[in-house]
Amino acid sequence: MTRRTPRPRERGIPEATVARLPVYLRALQALNDQGTPTVSSEDLAATTGVNSAKLRKDLSHLGSYGTRGVGYDVDYLIYQVSRELGLTQDWSVAIIGIGNLGRALANYGGFGSRGFRIAALLDADSSIVGDKVAGLPVRHIEILEEVVGVEDVSIGVIATPAAAAQTVCDRLVGCGVTSVLNFAPVVLNVPAAVDVRKVDLSIELQILAFHEQRKSDGHGASEWFGMPGSLRDAGTSDLSG
Amino acid sequence: MTRRTPRPRERGIPEATVARLPVYLRALQALNDQGTPTVSSEDLAATTGVNSAKLRKDLSHLGSYGTRGVGYDVDYLIYQVSRELGLTQDWSVAIIGIGNLGRALANYGGFGSRGFRIAALLDADSSIVGDKVAGLPVRHIEILEEVVGVEDVSIGVIATPAAAAQTVCDRLVGCGVTSVLNFAPVVLNVPAAVDVRKVDLSIELQILAFHEQRKSDGHGASEWFGMPGSLRDAGTSDLSG
DNA sequence: CCCGCTTTGTGCTCACTTTCACAAGGGCGT
DNA sequence: ACGCCCTTGTGAAAGTGAGCACAAAGCGGG
Structure with missing residues (x-):
């Protein structure tokens, strides 16, 4: 075949x-x-x-x-x-895990200059459920399936601790979400039909460290020719705003 | 040449x-x-x-x-x-821009499992200068050059609004920083000897949207053969923790 | 001491990306 | 109406990466 x-x-x-x-x-x-x-x-x-x-x-x-x-x-x-x-249509996004990062994402202005709508903020911590973040109420992760169905969520953003990521991901996939943006430092296991992109600070830093070491490493100059350009467009994602 | x-x-x-x-x-x-x-x-x-x-x-x-x-x-x-x-040595990291994202980064536990040390938190907003974030005081961006020198910063993390990113970057490069991790949604202009990696939420979402569109787009099935696997390991960075 | 089992390290092929170099095409001045 | 100049779109070459398939090489049992 x-x-x-x-x-x-x-x-x-x-x-x-x-x-x-x-x-x-x-x-x-x-x-x-x-x-x-x-x-x-x-x-x-x-x-x-x-x-x-x-x-x-x-x-x-x-x-x-x-x-x-x-x-x-x-x-x-x-x-x-x-x-x-595909930005001529709107995509509903759910953010799971409203810690520091989740808040930063929720407050991300413009949110990719139209095209994306934050449909839900979910967290497992009852003490913050009900809080308003970026004008939206934080809801309990318990109702994830319901929310995904009602809001027609098509993209799930995982900003939970590493330990919870796979479980959350499974639940998202379970109720039909086929695009996931993962901020947790774990490799997610998903069916082939699901797209996962990951954003990992520590990996980025380590890659920079590698090149930084190379610079000081051997000596002062030379060998600087063989390596053209920088990693200018090596990275992938982008947040702040 | x-x-x-x-x-x-x-x-x-x-x-x-x-x-x-x-x-x-x-x-x-x-x-x-x-x-x-x-x-x-x-x-x-x-x-x-x-x-x-x-x-x-x-x-x-x-x-x-x-x-x-x-x-x-x-x-x-x-x-x-x-x-x-290059993780057997320690790298000093300065985070510029202590908004939601900057805070999330500063609180990022373990910080890439050793190897990286947050040397400074800088911001232009005087009203938050002096605040403690993740146990560190926020200092004014005015003293960026001094801090980079004293703390021997080798990696700069830009978490400022887009409009300030290039200026901050220029100042970092100006005082010898040759590795930059950029969270602002702009293309930074740097000398060839400087490495820049970028992390951009909206780009990641747009890439996911593209593929999501493809799934529903044309029809239900077929054409699914030519496109093997998912983007499993397409993404690059990683944050939460 | 030898044999067979397991897993590494890698030559080779194919696919994907980047970049060069240039022909084709469109607008504008005369 | 003609021709010049500019910029696109793309064929071809070179560079980079992925993955198969297998020979080389430890380890343990008999």
Whole structure:
């Protein structure tokens, strides 16, 4: 079974490209806010820190929305990228675990510039259930299944302690959630049909430490040539705001 | 100038491998805590959610620390991975921007299981300067340069609003910081010698939305073959704890 | 001391990404 | 109406990563 995809891709966009589209989108919105009508791949690439050829190839996966000799129409491109990312519809998000991090996430302004709606805040600690966080009441995790059903939650954000993460995840998956953003430092076990992305501070720090060590490590200079660029766009997620 | 690296890699470990080492390390420490003396690549791979061949290849970059027919000595491997990641020395971390997120980060227990020390908490808001967060006093961002010098900060964590991020980053870089972890939703501009990793909630959500859309999108099934697995290990960072 | 079982380390192949380089195309000035 | 200049879209090459499959190598039992 499993016919190995014969053609390069069946109307699919490369994962690497998908990860960059949100970055382009943010830059485009900034351009739009300041009234810029069109932008060239060169300029947009510069502000987003990527190679212009890569940017053009990324955008070419969405279609031919540029005008040779001119560039891209900012408005139109925003629409196309948004549509491709699925931001033309609203997604309900539930945050589970309202500790320091959960609060930070709940208060995250704009929440990805429209497209996402915080549908519920859940926690196991009865002493904070009922509190208002970012204008929303914290509800008891006991009613997770009910809330997911009623609010039609499609993305679950896990901000619980590591020990509770897998259980929470199982319950989310159990009631039909197929996208999970995990902030707990554990590897979640899920069925293949469920997408999990993880955000882990300690891993990021350790990766930085590795490179930092390399810098001082051996000596002072040399060997600095072989390693082009920085990790500029190595990281993935993004929070504050 | 810039001689294009002629050989594949100069005593270097692939970036993809570096990103996974912290995951292995965490699993190894869990094994160690429960008294397991040795582990096979198969088992360790299972708990970290990777292919066992990939795990072995990753570890082989550090040297030959396994024993055929037996597996890897947990203690020894923890040491080797830690050393490779530069965790055998302590790194001073400064967190700039003590809002919801900054607080969450400061309170992040264990802080990556040793190796990292929070050296300073800085904020521009005078009304919170002097407050104690996670046992540390919040200091004014005005003295950033002084603090970085005195505390020998090597990693800066930016948790400020987007508008302040670039300025803060410039100041950090200006006083010698060469590793930055950025939580603000902006692309930071830095010299090539500086490593920046970014963590961005809205980007993660947008990536999930893209895939979520794909699931419901076209229809019910089919086209599910060409796209194997999930994004299991697509994400990068990790916070809560 | 030898044999067979288990698990590592790795050569090789295939897939995915990035980047270069350039032909094709569109607008604008003359 | 023509031609120049600019920018896109993309073929091809090079670099990076994933995973199979297997030979090499310890360990323990007989």
